[in-house]
Amino acid sequence: MKNIVLGLVFILGCNTHIWSQEPDALMINTFNRKTTSLNGVWHYIVDPYENGYYNYRYEPFDQQEQVSANAYFTNTKAQRPSDLIEYNFDESDTLQVPGDWNTQKEKLYYYEGTIWYKKSFDYTKTEDSNRVFLYVGAANYKTEAYLNGKKLGAHLGGFTPFNFEVTDLLKEKDNFIIFKIDNKRSKEGVPTLNTDWWNYGGITRDVKLVETPLTYILDYFIHLDTEDNHIIKGEVNLKGEANSAHEVTVEIPELGIKKKLVTDASGQGSFEIKSRKIDYWSPENPKLYEVSFSTNEEQLKDQIGFRTISTQEDDILLNGEPILLKGISLHEESPITKGRANSRADAEKVLGWIKEMGGNYVRLSHYPHNEHIIRLADEMGILVWEENPVYWTIQWNNPNTYANAENQLQEMMQRDKNRAAVIIWSMANETPVSDVRTAFLTNLIKTARKIDSTRLISAALEQSSDPNNPNIKHIDDPMAELVDVLSFNQYIGWYGGTPDLARITEWEITQNKPVIVSEFGAGAKQGLHGDRNTRWTEEYQEYLYQETLAMLQKIDQLKGMSPWILVDFRSPRRPLPNIQDDYNRKGLISEEGKKKKAFWVLKGFYDTWNKSGNK
Template structure:
């Protein structure tokens, strides 16, 4: 019978690459004592560009009871970033390349039963050319950051070496409200030296533990082989997995028996459902339209990095449920199995993806590792009913318009459809991919990462772009895979503007954009970027190093920003009242505007004990010209709904002068692009003349990558874009962008004079 023995406790760790650490006889007494999950970047991974990258070692002693002799023994890692070499008793078991999936090694022939065994693990989070991700806007935390287990199994068992999967696939051939036709596709391994006759049993239990369907088959398993065995099952009048309305789960109890012995068994929760996406009407679950009001999630947390436990996963899910989301984009890699389990149980529709992001390798052009990670993602997560979309890439066009990238995206889509034809494929295009580019037609659905109102233009620009795209591509199912703005709760203003980092702009942005999305039901999904602030070592803006601050909640999950409540008012049925800008305490105004988010029918404002007025609205209640007295003022909002009342209170301090700490320092403002360059002083008397730009010369239409490859154009960039070169941590994110694109993201930096000056020199240089 199968046993799973957790090995998380009592490891020894050293933050360096040491010689001979793999040997069974090695003195690790002076190493640090740690428990798994563990990362060596818990602190430095979200505090600036300089975080530790390199090889580190873990060691642990363990025993395998003699009662298990004669069985197979496997070591299982649920997540180790990113290149992991495993040794048991001094012998190298193998290497796993990729930091997010489950992997196992067979240690049967090297383990000592009844005695001490030593496992030594070298983990290296250095970026290498043939492992993804190559470059991304999040920190690559190193370490064994998910569970480690021993798995003991009979020599006849459900396959444990199938890319980290369960060895069982619950294939939903056809699901209707009347019947669910399922094929249990099992991989059965016989490691004996002779053939074995076994019986496969399958009991499909409903949520009450009653048998909903069953099946059985006798099989003769050839010696030393893995055999694929399929078992058809039908569930009559199934209760469908129906998102947050009713995330109904069945359980597949599978066993292998030989005579009177159960030699292996698995219990796999699953749900049955059918779904589709319509380019005009959006997403449908079980025949009914469901708006995918989504948030994106990264797995790290302040002072923990990726080394989080079930407690933190559960807390994240509770916050996502509270905001009222119906869908989660689990970016930009495979997440912990426990979180997918939570998505199943809580009814979240999931977009799952691999870390084929930003830049493709410059030397490994077949995408071997990207394909490996896609197969692992699908096979390990096949049985989760919550997953309905497989993502094949995110912003991979940042690395430039390379034919090998296009080829690999197509191959990943084809691989995904071959591995799992029951689900839909998708991808997240970077914002500058043209509306008619072939990227829009490769996958079943499309998402765009668009940042109007932060990196480009204004929030209102979403409406024009979405409508134009839909008119151009009426056959394409369009979603918004990312949208957001930085929001730092230290900064506040009465006059919010693009790139001011204030909580007020962050809130206004989301309110504006959501209203645009809400009026366009053909969008199959929208995903806020991001549910939580997260570690991004290459960033330095708004006075915060190593952090992306676009979350609806802070990195430590302690504070819900005002925008959180804006979405809760629009998405959730849980009644509440929330006064915005409560952290904007000091006010130098005689009168202020008070905004309240609520999903109550009406809200009454009470100021210093006196009822001000009552408003009725949908989600945002605005009270203008609220007079403040000198000193501290108490403002209370009271909402009513179906005879119940809900309250929130804020305190505003009337002061003589504005509090300067509420504004971002000038040196930290202006957006991310502004922090990349030291711009030169231009001649104030410069006259701008009309320039003729032809295709045979360089110009600001070319990408940074193209311009830095040519020595002459490189000198022009070094003159005007001082301090920005191949060594800059953001170079990899920017090399696929043209200077024109950068100018659209920072027109206050790339002024008309600046663009004229750069082009005047570039057009003198002929292309080869």
């Protein structure tokens, strides 16, 4: 379609009215599909006033019959010397994708607002009848996506994937993708305005084109039956020709399994397979099987482990046996680039430290992390807590906020529901008790259980002090009745008192459920030494860990912990010069990769903490 430049306005053709739309149904397992990477160098334009999106009346260009040539998503070039075009992507600076803009360009370190990204490419399909999707691993926070000047749609949320079908818009030559990425925080957002981590902006995870046949495997979920661990159950969902049944073959060659099923008119089918030869996945034996799904048009493979996770009274059971979760919390920052983590090398480094610590478990805080770390945890045998970014105080009574939170939860679960390492879906962190908050989280739990009944549900709950004795703590959060595992954060000795207060603090927990202490810790500047009662020294942090671990062992129901935190991470709430310098210093390892004394305290504890727990 030829664009005709008319002064400052050009006509987009017959279908000129372009409206925002939701992404297409999220496909899973892009790791094993035919893909073309669009990572690498992208041109960018900083647009704090959003001049490339709104006209001077603050009306969106992409919702107008005649669109200004100065709408950045058109990528318009001047055709005549008299044309007034006030931008040029091809002569603008560049950023690497994936990557945050804050750590790539010093001038963007604190920037919150809109930046436009542009990438040009050629593409030829392997089969003319095939479909092509644009898949984005994550972009923070609101993304408006355009291909060749046409709007694909928009996505909200900075930590989950999304995709748009682009089949009909692709050309063999001279395609251009433009993203408007806006990382401004908002009251109605998820998370909301106030967090304790860096608001990295940009296209922070992989971007790729995914090519599929006309009817393709959109989704599948394969797992052990919760009642009989000799039965493998599964569901498959195809997308393509409507009202047409298709045969799907499920194979697990190592188990000698080959099962055929026929999908219904909606593209859905299910199966059950019995096998007494299953080698169950565990931290000691992270066994993954190659599983393939085949239709007449497509074969898709995945690497899947089989295990059960459940609770029985105050025990957590992995494959029917009690397990202690020896863990640590982690933010998604790269130990290599010091920005937002996005690579397998990042994951190898941090998960290697957890193994060195004697850990078997990681709490991925406070949002879904990238798929590399989830898949590597599968390979290495590290159990995973994944968390929806419902954090602190958000707009509990706002229907749009709830819809956003639910959508991010669904996208997280959709991507990772076939990973054996993931054992806990967390709904929220440190949310103050109220009726509207409890209703909000209750509905999220209902959604999570509907999608996946095979995993545990938790959240970092609120706790309270006994009115007659402030040194006795309770969990009286109403969410305690709905979760499978009781989890709470506590900072005795850091935000309240000094570490010796731990000696006289006790928990009286009335619910007969396992307990995971989801956070505890203290700040320390690596290399700063002094008396154990001097804050910010390694000795203070070491002392707090010693006293806290002794205190927590008094909790009979304690079955896991994830202290705060593995590595120091950036936070704008931490400005103390020469100590914090924009870093939360509660890490057991500095941002430079140097271990603090408390690392070895926790390692010593994990080396001796056994499955008998505290009984």
